[in-house]
Amino acid sequence: MTSKEERILVVISDDATDGLLALPALSCLVRSLAQSSYQVDLLTGPQGRLMAQLFCKSLNVIDESGFISAKGLYQQLKENGYASYICLSPERRHRWLGWRLGIAQRYSTGFGQRLLWDGEAIGRVAQPNTIRQSYETLVQRFLSAKQLACIAVQPPYLVFTDLPVHADSPLQIVVHPQVPQTHEHLLAEQYEQLLCSLDLIGKRCEFILCGSTESLSYCRYLCECLAKYDIKARINELDNDSYQVAKMVAQCDLVIAEKGMLLYFAGALDVPCVGFGALPLGVDVLRHPIANPQRCLMFSPPSGRLTQEDISLINMTDSAVRIRRWFSQLQALEVS
The missing domain is CATH 3.40.50.1980 (Nitrogenase molybdenum iron protein domain)
Incomplete structure (x- = not known):
């Protein structure tokens, strides 16, 4: 069983647009940790769950919409004893979640005019492509702190294989x-x-x-x-x-x-x-x-x-x- 010290909590937005921007960084993180002892738990809603598991099938997903109150969700998350928190979401409640749970190692950013609270500014951004790059920077910072290699700075989701041949279908x-x-x-x-x-x-x-x-x-x-x-x-x-x-x-x-x-x-x-x-x-x-x-x-x-x-x-x-x-x-x- 994975020890508490090896668990990482990652959060992405349940919003289709915001969640999509986080998927390349999430995929990069999961691939980079594939051979390590770290376990990634993903916190998101039902839409985020479907999207993330389509791309990263091995993820353990906690559906935040399944809890009647935030207090119940916080209690479960606290019991898991996460060592690190990576926020790949622009939502205010997500950006403060790692702090509220008392997780020491937090990686988060803010967008637009929102202030950063983790002490390291990546820069105020407006364009979606810059948001995506900020998420990837967060993941790289985390992996560097753990002295782990970041697999694919240019993620391999852009590498195409040969098209299949269908003799009986268009x-x-x-x-x-x-x-x-x-x-x-x-x-x-x-x-x-x-x-x-x-x-x-x-x-x-x-x-x-x-x-x-x-x-x-x-x-x-x-x-x-x-x-x-x-x-x-x-x-x-x-x-x-x-x-x-x-x-x-x-x-x-x-x-x-x-x-x-x-x-x-x-x-x-x-x-x-x-x-x-x-x-x-x-x-x-x-x-x-x-x-x-x-x-x-x-x-x-x-x-x-x-x-x-x-x-x-x-x-x-x-x-x-x-x-x-x-x-x-x-x-x-x-x-x-």
């Missing part, structure tokens, strides 16, 4: 569309160029459009556009259910990410990804910190329309080579 492509900020027909033109650049036209593939309530009409429009190329498309109405979207990603072969969360899903689940359109993370996708153009297909032209230069970039990337290799293998199977 390539499944998941898309979670944004409601377009411009005219729908302009974005449809981008999709046409994307299909051409990935050499998808005429191939056996099926698009699964994960539509929320506000994007259903646009999903139907995309279905009509794809039908012109004899490409099957169906709508799966998930209404922004992050866990269900992640499950869809886990079961598909390729992701087209119009929404920022799909970058995390595709990366953490090792699914090839095309970053497409204006992702809602406040930065150009080509310069996004989790978008390595050598490992995934990324483009978000400032003009809102693809240029020949964008398509050239796609053609040069490693993932484009892998996708084309997949199609050539599939064609060889069909011929034989």
Whole structure:
């Protein structure tokens, strides 16, 4: 049994957006501790539990929503006798939790105008990518203090394996569309160029459009556009259910990410990804910190329309080579 001195309490927000930002750091921590005697307990809500266990299956999760009162939760946590506390959440009650439990080794940060209380300022941040980097810095500080190696400063959730070959089924492509900020027909033109650049036209593939309530009409429009190329498309109405979207990603072969969360899903689940359109993370996708153009297909032209230069970039990337290799293998199977 793991001794009390070896237990670590980590907390992430149950909010879908805030929780997603913490997952790369959490995954890095769990992998780095895999060969050590430390046990990681994760405190979060039901949404955070689903997301975290999808990426880190070995975690022991304490669901804070299951306690009638905070007092009951504090009592259980105190009895566990944690040696360290790592807060990967912006929520006030989480940032103060380690102090209230009397845990000596606390690693936490604050965002925006909130003051830091652990005595070491990482910096006031506003951009989500900086929040993610701050979380990873916290994890690195913890591992350094324990004299443990931090596995993958550039986490391996960006490393893609070869696409699988399905002789009896089409390539499944998941898309979670944004409601377009411009005219729908302009974005449809981008999709046409994307299909051409990935050499998808005429191939056996099926698009699964994960539509929320506000994007259903646009999903139907995309279905009509794809039908012109004899490409099957169906709508799966998930209404922004992050866990269900992640499950869809886990079961598909390729992701087209119009929404920022799909970058995390595709990366953490090792699914090839095309970053497409204006992702809602406040930065150009080509310069996004989790978008390595050598490992995934990324483009978000400032003009809102693809240029020949964008398509050239796609053609040069490693993932484009892998996708084309997949199609050539599939064609060889069909011929034989």
